[in-house]
Amino acid sequence: MTEQTASALPYQYLFGPVFSRRLGRSLGVDLLPYKTCSLDCVYCECGATTELTTTPRTFVPTDDVIAELDDYLGRKPDLDFVTFAGSGEPTLHDGLGTIIADLKRKHPDYKVAVLTNGTLFRRPEIRASVLQADLLVPSLDGATPESFRIIDRPEPSIAFDDVIEGLIALRAQYRGTFVLEVFVVPGVNDSDHEIASLREAALRIGPEAIQLNRLDRPGIFPWVTQASDELLARIRGQLSPLTVFEVPRRQPGAVRRMDDDHVRNAIVARLADRSFDTTTLAFLLGYHEGLVAKHVRQLLSEGKLRRIPDAEVLPEGSPKRLVVTTAAGLPRSPSA
Numbered sequence: 001m002t003e004q005t006a007s008a009l010p011y012q013y014l015f016g017p018v019f020s021r022r023l024g025r026s027l028g029v030d031l032l033p034y035k036t037c038s039l040d041c042v043y044c045e046c047g048a049t050t051e052l053t054t055t056p057r058t059f060v061p062t063d064d065v066i067a068e069l070d071d072y073l074g075r076k077p078d079l080d081f082v083t084f085a086g087s088g089e090p091t092l093h094d095g096l097g098t099i100i101a102d103l104k105r106k107h108p109d110y111k112v113a114v115l116t117n118g119t120l121f122r123r124p125e126i127r128a129s130v131l132q133a134d135l136l137v138p139s140l141d142g143a144t145p146e147s148f149r150i151i152d153r154p155e156p157s158i159a160f161d162d163v164i165e166g167l168i169a170l171r172a173q174y175r176g177t178f179v180l181e182v183f184v185v186p187g188v189n190d191s192d193h194e195i196a197s198l199r200e201a202a203l204r205i206g207p208e209a210i211q212l213n214r215l216d217r218p219g220i221f222p223w224v225t226q227a228s229d230e231l232l233a234r235i236r237g238q239l240s241p242l243t244v245f246e247v248p249r250r251q252p253g254a255v256r257r258m259d260d261d262h263v264r265n266a267i268v269a270r271l272a273d274r275s276f277d278t279t280t281l282a283f284l285l286g287y288h289e290g291l292v293a294k295h296v297r298q299l300l301s302e303g304k305l306r307r308i309p310d311a312e313v314l315p316e317g318s319p320k321r322l323v324v325t326t327a328a329g330l331p332r333s334p335s336a
Contacts, residue, residue, distance in 0.1 A: 003156065004305060005256075007061070008051070011068050011072070012046075012064070012068070013029060013030055013031065013060060013064065013065045013068055014027060014028065014029060014069070014072060015027075015028040015030060015086065015097065016028045016031075016285070017079055018127065019064075020081075020083075021082045023080055023083055023113055023283070024080030024081065024287065025078060025079050025081075026079065026080060026081045026082075026083045026086055026113070026281070027072065027073075027077070027079050027081070027082050027083065027091075028083050028086055028289060029065065029069070029082060029083065029084050029085075029086070029088070030085070030086025030087055030088075031060055031065065031084065031088075031090050031092075031093035031095075031096065031099075031218070032050070032059045032060070032061060032086065032087060032089070032090070032092060032117070033059055033060075033087070033088070034046070034050070034088070034089030034094060035047060035048070035049050035050050035051070035087050035088055036049070036050070036053065036059060036087070036088035036089070036092060037049045037051075037052065037053075037088045037089045037092070037117065037152065038052070038053065038054045038089050038092065038117060038119045038120060038155050039052075039089070039117050039152045039153060039154050039155070039158075039184075040052055040117060040152075040153040040154075041117075041151060041152050041220075042150070042151055042152075042153065042185070042220055042221050042224050043067050043115040043151070043183055043185065043215055043220070043224050044220060045216075046087050046088075046106060046229070047194050047220065048064050048220055049088075050317070051088075051156045052260045053092065053155060053219075053242050054091065054092075054119070054120060054155050054157055054158060055092075056091070056092050056094040056120075057092075057094055058093065058094055058095055058124070059093050059111075060093070061217065062093075062095030062098055062099060062187070065099055066098075066099055066102050069082070069099070069102075069103060069107070069108075070106065073103075073106075073107045073110060077141055077151075079110055080111065080282075081110070081111050081112065081134075081135065082103060082107075082110050082111070082112050082113070083112075083113040083114075084096065084100075084112070084113070084114045084115065084133075085113075085114075085115040087267075089115055089116065089117050089119070089120070090114060090115070091114075091121075091129060091130065092120070093121050096114075096129045097128060097129030097130070097131075097132075098119070098131070098199060100112055100114075100129070100130070100132045100133055101132055102288075105274075107276070109136065109280070111134040112132070112133045112134050112135070112241040113134065113135040113137065114130050114133045114135070114136050114137070114230075115137045116130070116136065116137070116138045116139070117138070117139045117152070117204060118138030118139050118140060118163060118166070118167055119154065119163050119166075120166065120336040121163075121166030121167055121169060121170040122140070122162040122163070122165055122166035122169070123166070126166075127169060127170045127173055127174075127191060129165075129228070130170075130174070131173060131174055131175075132205075133176055134176045134177065135176060135180070135212075135279065135283060136170075136174060136176060136177070136178050136281060137176045137179050137180075137181050138167060138178075138180060138181065139152075139180075139181045139182070140164075140167065140180050140181070140182055140198070140202070141182060141183045141185070142160075142188075142189055142194075143189070143194060143197040143198035143200075143201045143202075144160075144193070144194060144197045145160040147185075147188050147189040147194055148160050148163070150185075150188050151183070151185050151188055151189060153276045158219065164201055164205070167180075167205045168204055168205050168206075169205050171205050176279075177208055177277070177279045177283060178206075178207045178208055179207055179208055179209050179210070179211050179280075179283065180202060180205060180210045180211065181207070181210075181211045181213055182198065182210060182212055182213065183211050183213045183214070184212055184213065184214050184227040184231065184232065184235065185224055185225075185227075186225050186227050186228075186231060187225075190227070190231060190235065192238070195235055195238045195239065196238070198239065199239050199242065201288065202242055203242070207242075208243065208276075208280050209242075209243040209245060209280070209284060210239060210242055210243070210244045210245075211244075211246070211247060212227075212232050212235060212236065212244060212245070212246045212247070213246075213247045214226050214227040214232065214246075214247075215227070228310060229309065232241075232246050235309065243273070243274060245284050260276045260295070262290040263285075263287060263291060263292070263295050264295050264298075264299065265283065266285050266287075266306070267285070267292065267295055267299065267305075268299070268304065268326060270284055271305065271324065271326045272326060274325070275308050275324060275325035276323065276324070276325075277323045277324075278292055278293045278296055278324070280324045281296070281324075288331055296322065299324075300324065304326070305324045305325065305326060306324065306325060307322065307323065307324055308324065308325055309323075
């Protein structure tokens with residue numbers, strides 16, 4: 001349900017803000033009619049795809065979406081991200097790039113995230129539409145043609161190899177934070193062969209990190225079960241040396257610890273293996289980036305962290321970001 005405050009507009013395309021386990025306080029933007037997608041994933045909590053397509057078009061008026069964002073963001077709400085997600089694949093809207101560009105021009109204080117199934121990036125115009133986003137989270141649930149077909153049930157014209165090549169091409173152009181999401185379906189994409197194929201594909205793509213997700217709410221089919229902690233731990237080990245983390249379980253009624261010592265310890269622990277910029281670090285920890293940045297500055301002043309020149313670890317052309325590691329740590333590339 002959209003959060004309504006004093007406004008001249010009834011919001012049709014914005015939802016939230018909601019507290020996300022991954023994105024903090026997030027304002028959602030839904031550009032598609034329910035449920036329009038290039039995949040019909042067996043785990044999707046939105047239900048079965050009703051329009052299976054790979055053809056971008058103006059599903060909802062681009063100018064109307066921009067007007068709603070201007071109205072809402074003009075009152076300077078406290079947000080971590082404006083997130084393109086919702087009830088379908090956002091890259092299917094042919095105005096996505098225009099909307100993101102407008103956000104970055106008129107509301108530069110807000111970070112933009114795009115959650116995408118990653119299937120359409122072989123097309124240059126689709127890659128171009130997301131390059132100004134601060135955070136991209138494309139999916140790669142199946143790293144073999146078989147698991148991709150079983151889990152994601154793609155529109156027939158989508159070729160598995162094109163998905164991989166599209167993600168590689170996107171990563172070569174994109175300069176923001178890039179995290180690959182993998183939904184683990186026990187019995188389908190958890191075998192040694194599947195994990196080895198995922199590792200090979202991820203090493204070619206070069207994300208900052210891989211995020212393992214699992215069933216949290218009922219999907220389309222009852223045979224899709226929740227991956228255990230032990231299974232995720234095994235997969236994480238098999239994906240070494242890639243940086244891998246898990247989406248935390250949703251725990252109704254639980255209050256997340258936010259005391260200073262807990263946040264500081266989480267930051268130092270995450271930096272024990274490698275360096276991160278603050279946007280990536282906040283996403284991996286699931287904390288407000290402002291909170292993470294505050295503690296990073298304190299830890300730097302205390303000599304417990306050290307700053308790394310971003311040119312040493314970020315791709316050429318990346319926007320300036322604060323990159324840190326532990327005081328004793330060595331610089332390591334985010335794509336290492």
